[in-house]
Amino acid sequence: MAYNFLYIDDEQQEKIDGTISGLKCDELNITFSNPDPSWDEQIKILIEGQNEIDGIILDLRLQEEVNQAKGGKANYRGSTLAQELRTLSKEKLLKDLPIILLSATEQIDKSFDSTGIDLFDLRIVKDQVQEKDYPIFQRKLIAIAKAYINAKDLDTDNVPENLKSMLGNTKDLQIDFRLLDVLSQLIIAKHPFHQTSKFILKEIVCKPGVLINERYLAARLGVNIADSPDWEKLINLLDYFRYNGFFHDAWKRWWASELPVWWKKNVSKETDLQSLNAKQRVDILKEIFQLANLVPDIKxxxxxxxxxxxxxxxxxxxxxxxxxxxxxxxxxxxxxxxxxxxxxxxxxxxxxxxxxxxxxxxxxxxxxxxxxxxxxxxx
Structure with missing residues (x-):
């Protein structure tokens, strides 16, 4: 399945063809459009075409270049358009769609506070994206679009099943009850999914706490990833508590509370993981799992x-x-x-x-x- 994003930018397409080509892949299609000079017409276009798109990418400033086909400049900003789209989704006039900000550093820094940034599911800084970054952003766009589509099948009256769908397989895992309570309240309130999406991505997936990323995992195991060819073999042993909920395809995470449990059960009942230094942790892992190519990190x-x-x-x-x-x-x-x-x-x-x-x-x-x-x- 290919996910379709509409990219709205006031620049001429030939100037940003490189960005569009970099983001496109077999699973991700990008359709380009200049903003309509008329606010009402732009909203009409999006409402009428909503069934053809799975997400929207916006430049921040849409009012600087002339739309050559329609002979005028837009009189609104990307942030204004994003706010209106969120309002329309609450009013059920537009389906809830992921909105991505793709703009230059200077524009973002001058124009936004945290409230404005919260309108967007993801921010991509146009002038900082290098060729090696495109596969990362492709995965993120796909994961976000996939979450929005899967959210349509959620049963708002069945909170346990919703939690299972959102957080993935948490059977036999100890999950912070405070997180479950806040997420349950969002479900019960039947808010548009973009609010729940923002919460999961910002407060669960992208901040260390109940979930940790690969760098945190390596730190707690004492391993230098770059110098350890056996790192992938090691993390495969931790697969049972890898996060597989919404957005997991693009953000690799593990349930933090399970790492000390795994250590006690599979590595050493006598030693507490946090009490050991990096070399001690790695030496034990190498011996227990026969992973000779693990190297401890240094302070x-x-x-x-x-x-x-x-x-x-x-x-x-x-x-x-x-x-x-x-x-x-x-x-x-x-x-x-x-x-x-x-x-x-x-x-x-x-x-x-x-x-x-x-x-x-x-x-x-x-x-x-x-x-x-x-x-x-x-x-």
């Missing part, structure tokens, strides 16, 4: 421990919680979402700070002490 220069458990938001390297500074980016989340950390190295150098948005105010004094220590050390 960052200013860190004190290789008892890794989280991933530094600035460097994407594993760190022990004791070596981490809590970030502002991890504040005000749901209770099952883990605190975000940056390493001492990243905090001092402000590495990739846009990704972690600075430190929690509670860490200010501690950082000052660390800065004084390394200042004295350099003298």
């Amino acid at each position: 960052l220069p200013k860190c004190s421990s290789s008892n890794f458990w989280v991933v530094c938001q600035g460097t994407s390297k594993p760190i022990a919680i004791i070596d981490g500074f809590r970030t502002a980016g991890g504040l005000h989340s749901y209770p099952w979402v883990e605190q975000h950390y940056v390493s001492i190295d990243a905090a001092l150098e402000r590495t990739n700070i846009l990704a972690w948005k600075g430190l929690s105010p509670l860490e200010k004094e501690r950082l000052e002490q660390v800065q004084k220590f390394y200042t004295r050390e350099r003298k």
